[in-house]
Amino acid sequence: MATVRELQVTFDCAEPVRLARFWCEVLGYVVPPGQDEAAVEGGGDDAPEDQPGGAVCVDPTGAGPRLYFQRVPEGKVVKNRVHLDVRAGTGLVGAERLATLEAEGARLVALGATRVRLLPADDEEESCLVMQDVEGNEFCLD
Numbered sequence: 187m188a189t190v191r192e193l194q195v196t197f198d199c200a201e202p203v204r205l206a207r208f209w210c211e212v213l214g215y216v217v218p219p220g221q222d223e224a225a226v227e228g229g230g231d232d233a234p235e236d237q238p239g240g241a242v243c244v245d246p247t248g249a250g251p252r253l254y255f256q257r258v259p260e261g262k263v264v265k266n267r268v269h270l271d272v273r274a275g276t277g278l279v280g281a282e283r284l285a286t287l288e289a290e291g292a293r294l295v296a297l298g299a300t301r302v303r304l305l306p307a308d309d310e311e312e313s314c315l316v317m318q319d320v321e322g323n324e325f326c327l328d
Contacts, residue, residue, distance in 0.1 A: 193251040195270070198262075199321050202255035206241035208320045209253055211297050212272060215243040262322050270325045275312070284313045287327050291315045294327070 199205045210216060240256045274290040275283040284307075291301055294317060302316040302324065315327040 194254055195251050196254045196256060197321075197323065198258040198260075199255050199323075200257065200261065201321065202239050202241035202257050205255045205319065205321055206243045206253070208298055209255075210243045212294060212299075212319075213243075213245070213250065213253075215250070215253065216246045218242055218244050266324045269323070271328050272325060274327045279312055280307070283307075287313060287315045290327055291317065 197205060206217075240254060242255070243253050245251070272290075275286045278286055291299075295301055298320040300318040300322075302318055305311070305314040305316060307313045312328070317325050317327060319325060
């Protein structure tokens with residue numbers, strides 16, 4: 187049997203600090219103790235493109251994975267192969283679920299997210315909102 191290990195989710199990005207701040211707001215995460223408010227490791231957002239900078243945010247309860255945002259020189263070209271599902275409507279169904287997702291989607295748009303589309307409920311799945319973060323990475327509100 188495998189040993190449970192800690193999980194870190196790493197995002198390639200152009201502006202690590204900006205993306206880390208966005209996801210801290212989305213998830214209620216924080217900058218780890220001992221780092222300045224910008225959560226910069228390495229070169230930061232002002233570093234030359236050949237110097238990777240990075241930013242970190244963590245779940246203050248310790249339950250969720252650490253998120254690391256690393257600067258890469260290339261931009262995002264195609265749809266993510268992996269994405270985060272932000273579980274805003276867990277346990278809710280129908281109109282109540284949809285209202286909760288819409289309210290959370292509006293909050294995230296105010297933070298810089300983009301609403302892509304609503305996937306309406308069907309016979310198998312409840313409603314889900316497809317969104318993009320401030321750098322165009324897809325995620326779902328479900």
